[in-house]
């Protein structure tokens with residue numbers, strides 16, 4: 278058996294289990310810092326792992342600016358004493374008040390919000406100024422993903438509104454391009470250059486009219502290698518998330534990320550051989566995310582050639598001409614195609630060092646609410 282994840286004590290590990298390999302995590306963190314040209318150019322997203330321990334590893338490596346999506350993730354970052362936290366997700370409803378509580382409870386952390394609508398600026402300004410606080414705000418630019426953000430044509434006006442709003446300070450632009458997921462580096466590079474041109478023109482215009490645009494927070498893991506090569510944009514902060522654990526989806530697609538290795542695996546077992554060709558594993562949709570579509574959710578390591586044919590809550594069923602090789606209880610290791618939603622299915626990750634499980638890390642921010 279050739280893959281590097283096999284554990285000496287696998288017989289004692291209940292399945293299905295999520296297992297992290299800190300040595301590989303450490304290497305991924307170091308590799309990305311080296312590619313970026315220093316930790317100060319990074320603002321990693323913690324949604325992939327949601328664990329305090331990985332945040333502490335990044336802090337120890339000098340990465341002080343972080344990004345998150347939920348208030349719980351922001352609180353986890355504050356609990357780790359992260360100096361700068363960007364909540365890159367629209368704050369609406371009760372989350373606005375939770376945001377204020379967060380700022381009040383964790384004064385050592387500076388929290389930044391994003392906005393993409395004038396009404397959002399008004400509500401944020403009202404709630405922040407009513408509590409005598411001052412908050413940095415980035416305008417979320419829709420650069421083509423069409424998920425959140427405002428079209429570049431509306432960014433300037435929104436930016437001006439922020440500068441006039443009590444309690445708010447304009448901090449720059451949020452430029453997430455999750456749609457730039459082309460396989461080839463050159464294609465991603467061309468797409469990034471194209472999206473950056475109007476963003477940089479606008480930034481220069483805002484600065485000429487006296488407004489500071491200190492930071493541009495850009496990209497995820499697929500476009501990280503492109504932004505990493507750009508050194509002539511002041512205040513560029515690159516915000517990949519997945520790289521820290523990496524997954525089969527990105528790992529098998531992007532040759533320019535070959536120095537980044539999967540640091541999280543699933544340990545599963547054969548639980549049934551229901552037909553002459555079928556093998557069923559205990560790796561249902563409650564252990565590995567049902568994102569992407571069925572048939573592509575997981576890569577079984579060192580497993581006979583097979584076709585996935587079914588995925589239920591607690592069952593993963595494959596067909597193989599070699600079903601006869603397997604027995605109930607056989608241990609199989611698997612790489613999830615999409616690690617981020619898979620991690621969120623698990624309460625904890627077991628920690629493997631030198632071929633043995635040495636402990637576990639809670640997936641702290643898997644909960645929607647910590648204390649705030």
Ligand SMILES: Cc1ncc(COP(=O)(O)O)c(C=O)c1O
Nearest residue numbers: 322365453497498516517518519
């Ligand atoms: C706003 C934002 N920034 C950064 C990231 C990190 O991207 P990736 O998971 O490709 O590293 C994501 C991922 O969903 C995101 O939504």
